[in-house]
Amino acid sequence: MAEKRSIVPSRRIAEAILWIRGHRVIVDEDLASLYAVETRVLIQAVKRNPARFPADFMFQLSTAEFTRLRSQFVISKGSGGRRHRPYAFTEEGVAMLSSVLRSRRAVRVNVEIMRAFLSISTISGMLLRRATSKSLKSWAPVILTAPVPNSGSGYSSAM
Numbered sequence: 001m002a003e004k005r006s007i008v009p010s011r012r013i014a015e016a017i018l019w020i021r022g023h024r025v026i027v028d029e030d031l032a033s034l035y036a037v038e039t040r041v042l043i044q045a046v047k048r049n050p051a052r053f054p055a056d057f058m059f060q061l062s063t064a065e066f067t068r069l070r071s072q073f074v075i076s077k078g079s080g081g082r083r084h085r086p087y088a089f090t091e092e093g094v095a096m097l098s099s100v101l102r103s104r105r106a107v108r109v110n111v112e113i114m115r116a117f118l119s120i121s122t123i124s125g126m127l128l129r130r131a132t133s134k135s136l137k138s139w140a141p142v143i144l145t146a147p148v149p150n151s152g153s154g155y156s157s158a159m
Contacts, residue, residue, distance in 0.1 A: 007108055008034050013116040018088070020065065024120060025088035026113070027061075027069070034109050035101060043087065045100040052100060057093035061085045091117045 016030035032039040046053055061069065066085045089097065091114070098110035 006112055007105065008112055010112065010116055010119075013113055014120070017116065017120065018069075020061070020088050021059070023088075023090050024117060025090055026094060027086040027088050029082070029086060031089060031094065031097065034113070035097070035103075035106050037101065042097070042101070046087070046097075049100045052096045053093055056090065057096060058087055058089045060087050 013034065016026045016034065017024050018027065019025075026034075028042055029039050032042045035042065046058065063085065069086070070082075094113050094117070095110065098106045
């Protein structure tokens with residue numbers, strides 16, 4: 001069977017994946033955009049199904065995290081901007097979203113997002129294997145435990 005053309009560019013998905021609290025996540029606003037729904041619709045679907053979204057699948061950013069995220073990505077804080085702290089969805093939380101959104105697009109986008117997460121994991125694993133097999137063996141524990149480095153804001157793209 002011929003593979004269907006991607007409905008969301010993989011680069012757009014990869015750029016939406018952030019490293020927060022030691023997890024690769026996508027924030028609600030980016031997910032809503034990928035799924036082509038309003039952010040409030042996505043959050044309503046999640047709140048109607050709380051058992052599907054435990055704390056390790058989804059969490060709300062703290063005020064400090066939101067401030068850093070806003071300053072890094074220039075999210076509007078004036079009128080018309082976001083009034084509530086965003087939710088961050090881990091890979092498992094993203095997987096659960098297609099079951100609550102129940103649209104054909106949600107299923108297709110979910111498959112593409114899962115492939116992006118898998119791709120990042122594969123690349124990370126290859127880099128770690130390369131680092132541990134060369135003269136960088138002493139760096140392996142640092143690589144395993146350190147957050148993704150960036151410009152000092154605490155957040156970065158996971159790619």
